[in-house]
Amino acid sequence: MASTYNEKGTPSSATLSVRALHKSFGVLPVLKGIDLHVQRSEMVFVLGPSGSGKSTMLRCCNLLEEPDSGAILIEGDKLTGPGVDLNKMRQRIGMVFQSFNLYPHLSALGNVTLALRRVLKMPREQAESEAIAALTKVGLSNRAGHFPSQLSGGQQQRVAIARALALKPTVMLFDEPTSALDPELVGDVLDVMRDVKEQGMTMLVVSHEMKFARDAADRVVFMDGGVIVEQGPPEQIFGAPTQERTRTFLSRFHG
Amino acid sequence: MQMDMFLDQFLNQAVLVKYTPLILKGAGVTVLLSVLIVLTGLTLGAGLACLRAYRIKAFSFAIVIFADVLRALPPLVLILLAFFGLPNIGVVLSSFTVLFLVLSLVLAAFAEEIVWAGITATPKGQWEAARSTGLTFTQALCYVVLPQAVRMVIPPLTNRAIAITKMTALGMVIGVPDILGQATTAQSFSANASPLTLAAIAYVVIFLPLVIASRWLEQRFTQKGS
Ligand SMILES: Nc1ncnc2c1ncn2[C@@H]1O[C@H](COP(=O)(O)OP(=O)(O)OP(=O)(O)O)[C@@H](O)[C@H]1O
Numbered sequence: 001m002a003s004t005y006n007e008k009g010t011p012s013s014a015t016l017s018v019r020a021l022h023k024s025f026g027v028l029p030v031l032k033g034i035d036l037h038v039q040r041s042e043m044v045f046v047l048g049p050s051g052s053g054k055s056t057m058l059r060c061c062n063l064l065e066e067p068d069s070g071a072i073l074i075e076g077d078k079l080t081g082p083g084v085d086l087n088k089m090r091q092r093i094g095m096v097f098q099s100f101n102l103y104p105h106l107s108a109l110g111n112v113t114l115a116l117r118r119v120l121k122m123p124r125e126q127a128e129s130e131a132i133a134a135l136t137k138v139g140l141s142n143r144a145g146h147f148p149s150q151l152s153g154g155q156q157q158r159v160a161i162a163r164a165l166a167l168k169p170t171v172m173l174f175d176e177p178t179s180a181l182d183p184e185l186v187g188d189v190l191d192v193m194r195d196v197k198e199q200g201m202t203m204l205v206v207s208h209e210m211k212f213a214r215d216a217a218d219r220v221v222f223m224d225g226g227v228i229v230e231q232g233p234p235e236q237i238f239g240a241p242t243q244e245r246t247r248t249f250l251s252r253f254h255g
Numbered sequence: 256m257q258m259d260m261f262l263d264q265f266l267n268q269a270v271l272v273k274y275t276p277l278i279l280k281g282a283g284v285t286v287l288l289s290v291l292i293v294l295t296g297l298t299l300g301a302g303l304a305c306l307r308a309y310r311i312k313a314f315s316f317a318i319v320i321f322a323d324v325l326r327a328l329p330p331l332v333l334i335l336l337a338f339f340g341l342p343n344i345g346v347v348l349s350s351f352t353v354l355f356l357v358l359s360l361v362l363a364a365f366a367e368e369i370v371w372a373g374i375t376a377t378p379k380g381q382w383e384a385a386r387s388t389g390l391t392f393t394q395a396l397c398y399v400v401l402p403q404a405v406r407m408v409i410p411p412l413t414n415r416a417i418a419i420t421k422m423t424a425l426g427m428v429i430g431v432p433d434i435l436g437q438a439t440t441a442q443s444f445s446a447n448a449s450p451l452t453l454a455a456i457a458y459v460v461i462f463l464p465l466v467i468a469s470r471w472l473e474q475r476f477t478q479k480g481s
């Protein structure tokens with residue numbers, strides 16, 4: 001993870017930088033100084049027990065949660081601070097949620113075109129052809145006219161991925177994208193994520209799909225109690241974790 | 256014998272024929288008022304609910320006071336206050352205008368509360384998904400949250416709109432020439448209740464389809480609501 005630092009002290013090659021991130025809910029400190037740099041086209045997996053702050057960290061990365069202190073940078077551009085157009089910055093950060101959060105009153109196509117039309121101000125035809133292209137990437141161009149209620153969970157999540165993908169973000173955040181799915185539908189979503197990665201997307205993924213992490217992740221980060229306990233390539237984290245807490249956590253998954 | 260008295264009093268053919276044109280004129284006024292009240296009241300109510308979504312303390316406070324007071328007061332009190340009170344401070348409004356304004360505001364107060372309930376019942380994840388794609392707060396509200404909120408509350412909204420438009424009958428007390436206004440005038444001229452029968456028929460003809468439509472809407476939107 002060697003990275004050069006520019007004059008602002010930013011690791012200039014990092015696509016997403018989280019620096020000294022602190023966040024409390026009331027008196028409960030949830031993030032206690034997170035530093036994480038995700039390089040271009042890297043897929044970083046975040047593991048950790050429930051309540052360790054994984055979602056909170058991810059949500060701080062596009063300011064769905066406001067950090068108490070610290071900084072988030074996308075390609076060196078700060079997300080917080082005076083004069084930052086947050087809505088502009090958010091176009092560069094795609095987010096995929098555990099519960100999909102598709103707009104139920106819009107078709108799959110409408111879900112994808114909304115931001116293209118209203119944020120990027122594309123004319124309808126262009127937005128629709130971009131949306132179809134995104135839906136094609138997730139294998140659902142033939143479901144464009146379907147409403148979320150007419151799609152399976154796995155299909156809904158793929159539409160949600162297309163919705164984020166269509167804005168051509170710099171980085172994509174995934175918060176447990178498969179944990180609301182029936183087991184037989186998980187594979188399709190993971191396949192799409194793998195495709196997205198292969199096309200060079202930078203991805204920060206909170207997930208407990210260990211097998212997928214092993215095959216596809218470039219790096220695995222283990223969080224506990226609001227800090228990063230340990231990180232490294234998947235073979236190292238899964239094969240030879242150095243921290244006791246990591247071992248304890250992983251042993252629950254290996255049985 | 257009694258049947259004859261009844262028929263003569265409620266269904267006197269001569270009276271019915273004589274006053275049907277007047278009641279029809281009244282029906283025109285009732286329909287016009289109803290349409291204006293529903294359009295104005297629902298738009299204003301939804302607008303206030305949206306304004307409240309910004310959670311600007313002063314606005315929210317004012318909106319809550321407005322909605323609570325107008326929902327608490329009997330509309331007749333407001334109608335009388337406006338019609339007999341406002342001229343004393345130099346504001347003279349026609350009875351039609353008073354009825355329109357008061358009922359529009361009352362409907363707006365109810366609609367605000369109903370739409371607001373829909374907005375707060377829309378899952379937080381909808382806001383988050385919208386904002387995460389770069390939509391502004393206002394865009395997320397208009398394109399994502401409000402359409403869902405309104406869909407969710409269409410049944411209570413329709414019921415309330417019907418209930419309030421029926422109150423156009425209150426216009427009688429300030430001389431609005433709506434169905435009931437015409438009917439009561441006719442009734443006193445003819446010393447016969449048949450014009451009131453006509454009024455009842457006119458109300459049923461106007462409102463029954465709406466009630467049936469609202470039942471249909473209710474079924475449609477409660478099934479799909481989840
Ligand atoms: N909006 C909130 N208000 C108050 N407390 C919160 C809020 N969001 C999260 N928390 C608390 O912060 C802590 C970390 O939550 P977070 O959702 O980040 O954990 P997580 O690692 O994603 O857990 P899980 O694996 O269960 O999703 C938890 O104790 C949670 O109760």
Ligand SMILES: [Mg+2]
Nearest residue numbers: 054055056176
């Ligand atoms: Mg979580």
